[in-house]
Amino acid sequence: MMKTKVLSLILCLMLVCSLVFTACDTTPTETATETETATETETNTNTQTDEPKEVEKPKRIDTTVLYFYGDATDNASQKFAFKNYVSREYGIDFYFNTPARDTYIETINLQAVSGDLTGIVYLFTGYEMIAWAQEGIILSLDEYLKDNETWINIVPEDWKELYTWDGHVWGIPKGADGTPSYFIRTMRGDWLESVGMSKPETIDTFYEVVKAFTYNDPDKNGQNDTWGFCSRNTWLMQDMFQAFDARLNHVADVIPIWNPNTDIWEDSVIKPEMTEAVTFLRKCYTEGLVHPELFSMSSTNVRNLISNGQAGSCYYWDTWLIAWEDAIKKNTPNAYMIGIGAISNKITTKLNQWGKDAGAPYVLMANTKQPKEVINWFVTMLWGTPETFFTFKYGIPQSDITGKEGYFVDGKTVYLLYYQLNTETDTVTTGATPSISNGHPDYALDVGSFGYVSAYNSGKETWDTDQVTIQSANLKRRYEILNEYNDGRLYLLAESMKEPDNIEFTSVKSEWSTAGLKYVSDCMVEGIAPAEALKAYLTVVMAFNPQLTLDTMNAKLGKASEQNYSAIWSTMN
Numbered sequence: 001m002m003k004t005k006v007l008s009l010i011l012c013l014m015l016v017c018s019l020v021f022t023a024c025d026t027t028p029t030e031t032a033t034e035t036e037t038a039t040e041t042e043t044n045t046n047t048q049t050d051e052p053k054e055v056e057k058p059k060r061i062d063t064t065v066l067y068f069y070g071d072a073t074d075n076a077s078q079k080f081a082f083k084n085y086v087s088r089e090y091g092i093d094f095y096f097n098t099p100a101r102d103t104y105i106e107t108i109n110l111q112a113v114s115g116d117l118t119g120i121v122y123l124f125t126g127y128e129m130i131a132w133a134q135e136g137i138i139l140s141l142d143e144y145l146k147d148n149e150t151w152i153n154i155v156p157e158d159w160k161e162l163y164t165w166d167g168h169v170w171g172i173p174k175g176a177d178g179t180p181s182y183f184i185r186t187m188r189g190d191w192l193e194s195v196g197m198s199k200p201e202t203i204d205t206f207y208e209v210v211k212a213f214t215y216n217d218p219d220k221n222g223q224n225d226t227w228g229f230c231s232r233n234t235w236l237m238q239d240m241f242q243a244f245d246a247r248l249n250h251v252a253d254v255i256p257i258w259n260p261n262t263d264i265w266e267d268s269v270i271k272p273e274m275t276e277a278v279t280f281l282r283k284c285y286t287e288g289l290v291h292p293e294l295f296s297m298s299s300t301n302v303r304n305l306i307s308n309g310q311a312g313s314c315y316y317w318d319t320w321l322i323a324w325e326d327a328i329k330k331n332t333p334n335a336y337m338i339g340i341g342a343i344s345n346k347i348t349t350k351l352n353q354w355g356k357d358a359g360a361p362y363v364l365m366a367n368t369k370q371p372k373e374v375i376n377w378f379v380t381m382l383w384g385t386p387e388t389f390f391t392f393k394y395g396i397p398q399s400d401i402t403g404k405e406g407y408f409v410d411g412k413t414v415y416l417l418y419y420q421l422n423t424e425t426d427t428v429t430t431g432a433t434p435s436i437s438n439g440h441p442d443y444a445l446d447v448g449s450f451g452y453v454s455a456y457n458s459g460k461e462t463w464d465t466d467q468v469t470i471q472s473a474n475l476k477r478r479y480e481i482l483n484e485y486n487d488g489r490l491y492l493l494a495e496s497m498k499e500p501d502n503i504e505f506t507s508v509k510s511e512w513s514t515a516g517l518k519y520v521s522d523c524m525v526e527g528i529a530p531a532e533a534l535k536a537y538l539t540v541v542m543a544f545n546p547q548l549t550l551d552t553m554n555a556k557l558g559k560a561s562e563q564n565y566s567a568i569w570s571t572m573n
Helices: 002-023 076-090 101-114 126-135 149-153 157-162 189-194 203-215 235-243 272-286 299-307 319-329 371-383 386-394 461-485 509-526 530-544 546-556 565-571
Strands: 060-064 093-097 120-122 180-188 257-259 264-266 313-317 337-340 353-356 361-364 413-416 419-422 427-430 453-456
Touching (some): 060 371, 076 093, 120 371, 126 361, 180 189, 180 461, 189 337, 203 235, 203 313, 235 272, 235 313, 272 509, 272 530, 319 337, 319 461, 337 461, 371 386, 386 413, 419 461, 453 461, 509 530, 546 565
Parallel strands (some): 060 093, 060 120, 413 453
Antiparallel strands (some): 180 353, 257 264
16 A cells, blocks of 8 residues: 555656756855855844753664765765764764655655655655655654754744644754745846846836847847846746736746735636736747747756856846856956846736745654654754754864864854865865755854854865855845845745645646646747647646635635636637
8 A cells, every 4th residue: 555655656746856956956056155144134142052851862763865975876985984973973873865866756755665765754845745744654743742842942933834734743844044045036237237228127128128138239249149038947937927927836837826915826827817928928939038948958057048148137046146146257357146126017016935944844754663762863963952963964073184173063163174175276165065954043154043153174275264254245245135125025935835735736736737837838939829728738637627726725715716617618618
């Protein structure tokens, strides 16, 4: 029975992989100067050092994680050393499983089918957690954690509710340092000056700007080699869809979504506004304002179009505004980027969503021995003390050539030794870290409640010294951008509002999302009439009883659905 249940998940989770690989790209990797920083406005110098009450240890703990010193076979010696260190230091048999990133979801599903997956498992999204909970292959955690002092007193309240489904907690977040996570339309400010235009605020002025970026030689090189904007399928065009009130979900899946303006679940594809949106995008595509390979490009391809000065704007994680500006300045010193809060058309209220990043969930497999002890020990190790937190984040405490300890707390300084000098190229690169824990507001470097200060000890003194100034300036810049960007139309998207969670939907999400994406690409790229594309879309989704999903989700809000699939379908047949 278990094997049948898990196998039923494999196909519906396949699409998630490509989206989540994209969604993981919140932190720029092109430059070593971009590290995560929290955007809290105050530094609390609280020196609290009380350690939580020791919890009963399990005999063994198994963890399945992503990016542990690279992929499955990378850095084997470091992995082995870290495993032995944790086992020895904390008196527990500590094991970990590190599937390769590009096949992570497929691998852990197969391991679950075979019975080899046990203990703590990292998932990419809350959707997967809900699917696994529905299948009965993971355990709810609230009863196990009700007496855990770390969970009660240290973990932020919103974290405890983030991965709640059906009245129970099913996952604990990997963690983050409290940095707001949001998308922003990043645009070349120097290109605006070059073409004599101002920052666009409406969909019409946006069109005029990206047309000028494409045809008016904004980089003044005398060549027709630029695009107004770039995207990876629908993912990086969310603000344009929002401008027409034809919303996509939080990762740009074309599936039923919750509309914050009306507080109702709806299917954007069957709205008249979607016809307007894809008609606009078709115009942009036929006029060459967007890179023509947007439905086949990778995230790296898109990022490089901006970094290389080939595209003038992109809707992406806010952290990339600074990273792109730094990259472009290497060849164009006067270049600079600006952020655009929202492109308006019909809608003037809630447009762009943001969130307090808490990280994707860890879940507890149902076949785990000593499940209470395993989850309690794991939570306490993640966030119980600065020592365990930084060890689980950065690795084995060690000393650099000057004797300074890294991956560890020295007074109030955390020495980031994973930045390492390549003596042959005289450049600083980022080394491997476990990242079992991803972050926590209490331990956020430079801004957390403990007030820890980051120090860089790469071996290149000038680079290390510069980082303090650079990171401070970047943090200030992010404050400024966020304050300007948040014009009242940002809204916090709760996990329960990200996508439908009824089992009838989760079992067909992949097929539904594929049908929605095909609708957009057919209209935008292939030039198929929206009415014809809509009929093809409905031909697929009507087999899923789509009305049930809308009605179920709206009933949870005490509302009735405003859309009727059968009525629309009948007009087409």
